Amino acid sequence: MKKLIISVATFTCALASFAQTTNANDSITISRYEMQEMLGTLDDILEWQQQDIEEGETSHGSYEEMWGSNYWLTLMAIELRTKLNN
Numbered sequence: 001m002k003k004l005i006i007s008v009a010t011f012t013c014a015l016a017s018f019a020q021t022t023n024a025n026d027s028i029t030i031s032r033y034e035m036q037e038m039l040g041t042l043d044d045i046l047e048w049q050q051q052d053i054e055e056g057e058t059s060h061g062s063y064e065e066m067w068g069s070n071y072w073l074t075l076m077a078i079e080l081r082t083k084l085n086n
Contacts, residue, residue, distance in 0.1 A: 035084050039081060042077040043077065
């Protein structure tokens with residue numbers, strides 16, 4: 001759980017410190033490298049959650065069942081990958 005808190009805090013700080021507003025429409029510009037780093041962090045968090053689940057420590061929800069942090073983190077990763085590949 002401590003890894004999760006540290007990772008989410010790091011992810012949030014990275015997003016806040018590297019994002020830049022570009023116009024009055026509240027757009028945000030994030031470099032390809034920053035997106036890849038965010039995806040790497042999300043993948044790490046999802047892997048840690050899976051390890052926790054396998055060890056019986058806790059449940060973080062399920063992407064398939066559409067609930068919990070596992071679901072929302074997976075959605076974020078999918079959205080970032082979609083934006084990165086377009």
